[in-house]
Amino acid sequence: MSENCNNVKLPSGDELILSSSPHIHDNQSVRKIMLKVIVALLPAAAAGVFFFGLPAAGVILLTLASCVAAEAIWFFLAKRPLSPLGDCSAALTGLILALNLPPATPWWVCVLGGFLAIWVGKQVFGGLGHNPFNPALVARVALLIALPAALTTWTPTGIEAADSEFELSTYATPLGKAAMLKTTATPHGSAHGDIYAELATDDAYWNYFIGNRGGSLGETSCLALLIGGIALMLMKLIKWQIPLVFIATVGVFSGAVHFFAPAMTPPALFHLMTGGLLLGAFFMATDMVTSPMTTWGCVIFAFGCGVITCVIRIWGSYPEGVSFSILFMNALVPLIDRMCQLRPFGYVRKKA
């Protein structure tokens, strides 16, 4: 049947598309989400390159490329189509991993990290959506344990290096310095236990805020991370409960410890602005695949991340605990999701 209406033919029955409802779609896609998160990470990446110079750009490009290559090689070896590469999730993993590496990571560590992330962190479990752990963190922690020297060699920022009083031999991240101060200070050495005073000056906080401090490539600039993180929250691409609860838990926990035992740990603000907390809270704990699906699940998950981060930072042998805390809570996600399973609308408890 093709009757003429305004000279445009109606299609015959066979040409009409049949499909199940709904017939319209949000037009959101995995690729679009991944690209938006990548864009949201660009300020942090740019800050890293600004403060640590061109070698940092090399680390970013190399890690990103090796993640994409690792995924392509996996698909090739597994005789699977290469089309899932288009979802950009491997590129995002690569970028996040790069931002978690020291700015002067050797090239072979970057390549190894990319393969660890994609192969061990993601594809062995069945690819996107099936990995229990954040792939970038799997790679970072594996590298940290296997190659501690390469992963804890910190570079001063360009501004720090230009400082006349700068000493490369004792260079460390703020969290590292705090750990050193803790171990070297005599228990009753300084009055009121204010041994962390030099780390918590207004100047120091300003440097932490803009990113002028030692640390992983993309974790140093609070400003850049907040821009990207808040953009993601506004676009509803991350569940806002996770970063908020994570950061608040770290703030309250470390603040309380500092209040009762000032020699134990620096003040809460120091904890919030140093280390990988903001990068972890906004971009890694919120990974869709490895975080809970339910709202209350997210709250529990983020609370756990915050507590474990503080425990490691204050009592652990590593100065930083964000990566470990997220990985540990990742493992609990299936349990949390089960605990927080939604009750259907109108749910009636079955009588026993």
Place this chain on the structure above:
Amino acid sequence: MAANKPIPPKPLSFPGGIHPAKDGKSLTEKKAVVAAPLFDRYVVQISQNVGAPPKLVVKVGDAVKKGDLLAEASGFVSVPLHAPTSGVISAVGDAPGPMGTLVPAVYLDADGRDEWTANRMAPLDWRTAEPAELKNRVRDAGIVGMGGAAFPTHVKLSPPPDKKIDTVILNGAECEPYLTADHRLMLEQPEKVLVGAAVMARALGVENIFIGVEKNKPDAIDKLNELAGKYGVKVVGLKVQYPQGSEKQLIYALTGRCVPEGGLPMDAGCVVQNVATAAAVCDAVESGVPLIERITTVTGTPLAAPGNFLVRIGTPVIRLVELAGGVTEEPRKLILGGPMMGFAQRSFEVPVAKNSSGVLLLAASEIVQYDSAGCMRCGMCLRGCPMHLSPGPLSMLIENEKFDLAAQNHVMDCLECGACAYACPAHRPLVQHMRRAKAEIRKRAKK
């Protein structure tokens, strides 16, 4: 009269749901209802109600008048069917049905005189009529749920004695994108809607009457409010949110009550009817007119002049496409109903039924066919689901044919509203999965 229980504060919305970016209502919401001309042939499907199909009482060659009985109710959950115009039955046979299969139908060749039958029902004074009389009239007029469900209305008006009904709710939410038929009805014939509501409340012995309307129809809310007091009806503006017009969500928004899982609105003391059904009830009672025509939105960007039309039941969709000015761009999808829950058709010959609230054409550029990817647990389906299910995890259970686990996870509560599939960034066919599981579980339960 049942005593009115206090109604808790109204939430005016429900948790979950989505907000479709393009609601398409602007195509037709300003278009006044136009009565379709008489066409030369109508194809009246025999089974247009949920329940037992009515029994045919005419044969080929019979001359019928407008409003004559074509088929009579064959049980309690069944309604009669009436001739949409006067003419001759030219055939009784298969016709394209709304679900893509051939269904039995009566072909009626119109004689062009459109004469009323001599057996037309007498008007009733609903203010004095007995409830039983009103219910019989609703059944005899062949009225079914016109919002899409096609459930016989008189059955809803006859709850079992152990269910106490204290509230009648009219559904004017019209949350489906593109559709504006109910909107125009409320705007142009508010009195009919209100009378219909009052009739049904009287049939049920209930005094508490609500009309829930989404706030994107402020003109309709104002119009209804002008007259509502006269009939004791409360008009309530609701948050614009899909699927606000779903029975359970509407009851919750208006009364704060939850229909228990697996239950019916009457378990929450409510009877919910579409506004178009109410208008049909008013016609049946006040003028003795059976359900032979309805307002249908004919819309979509390919159409030259989309609009709202008063069409006879049995009008082939092709006639409506012509009525809407024909197409200026080739449509690739024909949908009976709205874009969220409507059914894609494979023939323009499919006729309008009592529950056809809309005819929607989509152009090739508006149709996106996706390859679905694996679930990445983003949780957007959970946030969209008005029933608080977990469509993503459920779909994985169903892919692995774990139907018993899907049932344990409440898949049977799914409304098939499509909110999850609309939101899914991995483009998973979630509604299809749910439908498959529901069918499979029902099949197994029968064994």
